[in-house]
Structure formats: structure tokens, C-alpha cells
Amino acid sequence: MxxxxxxxxxxxxGSGKTFFLKCFLEHFKAEEVCLVSQDDYYFPVADGMTAEENKMYNFDLPSTIDRDHFEQDIESLVNWQPITKKEYTFNNPYAKPKFLEIKPAPILIIEGLFILHFKKIAEQLDLKIFIDTDEEVALQRRLKRDFQERGYSHDDAMYKWINHVVPAYKEYLLPYREVCDKVVTNNTHVAQDIIKITDGISADLRQSVLN
Incomplete structure (x- = not known):
């Protein structure tokens, strides 16, 4: 094959990757596409951390990702072999992680902060999409998520944003924007704007890849 x-x-x-992916995946049947998320490959270093230790630990570095495992699972899917992966729950003590079974498909989507920085992964990509967002818009989305989903205080969320999130974005992601095939600006809160963009990309793929 x-x-x-x-x-x-x-x-x-805060760029809106999750919503973009949701809109994008709705254009395909389950057997046509599979998704691998970098977030599911964090080393489980947070087990047993105090709240203060968790606040200080920088999760926005490439070294926090089990890159070998990430690359091995991608290789398996490229070779049409299914993988099983434990879901990452972002240190939420109330979330029970699921075991994810990911089956190979004609379209393989890899998403995450460092996928363009990880050279072995970047070299395999047939289409690179960069989700671009104004910093203030991204911050407001991040704060909302950290309050509602992860239980961080405003001070803790801002500490991570200033000291971890923004420096990592500027060092490990932003330099690759210009080499991407498509740059999608996602400052809007209007769903139809993103749906329209994914309509066009998916239509091209259906004609060039799935036919």
C-alpha cells in the first residue's frame, strides 16, 4: 500500500488548533483519516508534584516530549500498523485517562507545538499548516482554558504564559511559519470563518489523495 x-x-x-481540527475532521469518514497529537507524548513527570512545583515546571519545551515514542508511533501508522496510546490528561487529578487505539488511514494528521521543530517528523510532512493568532487573542483563549479545564489561578496562568508559553512559541514554532504550505489566521470567534477554510483544504485533499 x-x-x-x-x-x-x-x-x-490558544491558536485554536483544536477547533480547526474539529472542523477539518468533519469532512472525512473515520476510515479516511487518523490523528496523532503531540500532547499524548508528554513524559509523566508531573506525578506527585506539588501545586507549586507544577506551576514552576516548564511543559513548553521539546525535552518534555517522549520524542522517540512519538516518532515510533508515527512510523507504525505510516507502515499501516495500528497503535495504542494512553491519553494525556494535563495533570488533571479528576480526569481518568483513556487508552486510545489509532488505526492507520490514507490521511495521517500530526498536530502539536514542536512537530516542525522535530526534524525527523517535519521531513515526512506532505502538507504543513500553521495556525496563526494574535498574541492577545491567544492569551485570552489560554486563560479561559486554564481557569475552566485545569484549575489554574490567574497568577499561575500568567506566570506560565510569560515565562514558558511565549518564549517557547518564539523559539520552537514561529521560525517555521514561513516554510509552511498554508498559514491560517485564526483571530475570529466566528465558526463559519474556520469552517470555510477547512472546506477548501478538504476539497483539495479529497480530489488529490482520496480519489
């Missing part, structure tokens, strides 16, 4: 068509979707925290 021929190699899957591999799409990389990269964007900083």
Missing part, C-alpha cells in the same frame, strides 16, 4: 498523505498542523497555545 502506498504511504499515507501526512499533514502537520502546528500552532501555539
Amino acid at each position: 502506498k504511504k499515507p498523505y501526512i499533514i502537520g498542523i502546528a500552532g501555539g497555545s
Whole structure:
């Protein structure tokens, strides 16, 4: 069987990657596309951390990702072999992680902050999509998520944003924006704007990859 068509979707925290992916995936049947998220490959270093230790620990570095495991699972999917992966729950003590079974498909989507920085992964991508967002818009999205989903205080969320999130974005993601095939600006809160963009990309893929 021929190699899957591999799409990389990269964007900083608060860029709206999750919503973009949701809209994008709705254009395909389950057997046509599979998704691998970098977030599911964090080393489980937070087990047993105090709240203060968790606040200080920088999760926005490439070294926090089990890159070998990430690359091995991508290789398996490229070779049409299914993978099983434990879901990452972002240190939420109340969330029970699920075991994810990911089956190979003609279109393989890889998403995450460092996928363009990880050279072995970046070199395999047939289509690179960069989700771009104004910093203030991204910050407001990040703060909302950190309050509602992760239980951070405003001070803790701002500490991470200033000291971890923004420096990592500028060092490990922003330099690759210009080499991406598509740059999607996602400052809007209007769903139809993103749906329209994913309509066009998916239509091209259906004609070039799935026919």
C-alpha cells in the first residue's frame, strides 16, 4: 500500500488548533483519516508534584516530549500498523485517562507545538499548516482554558504564559511559519470563518489523495 498523505498542523497555545481540527475532521469518514497529537507524548513527570512545583515546571519545551515514542508511533501508522496510546490528561487529578487505539488511514494528521521543530517528523510532512493568532487573542483563549479545564489561578496562568508559553512559541514554532504550505489566521470567534477554510483544504485533499 502506498504511504499515507501526512499533514502537520502546528500552532501555539490558544491558536485554536483544536477547533480547526474539529472542523477539518468533519469532512472525512473515520476510515479516511487518523490523528496523532503531540500532547499524548508528554513524559509523566508531573506525578506527585506539588501545586507549586507544577506551576514552576516548564511543559513548553521539546525535552518534555517522549520524542522517540512519538516518532515510533508515527512510523507504525505510516507502515499501516495500528497503535495504542494512553491519553494525556494535563495533570488533571479528576480526569481518568483513556487508552486510545489509532488505526492507520490514507490521511495521517500530526498536530502539536514542536512537530516542525522535530526534524525527523517535519521531513515526512506532505502538507504543513500553521495556525496563526494574535498574541492577545491567544492569551485570552489560554486563560479561559486554564481557569475552566485545569484549575489554574490567574497568577499561575500568567506566570506560565510569560515565562514558558511565549518564549517557547518564539523559539520552537514561529521560525517555521514561513516554510509552511498554508498559514491560517485564526483571530475570529466566528465558526463559519474556520469552517470555510477547512472546506477548501478538504476539497483539495479529497480530489488529490482520496480519489
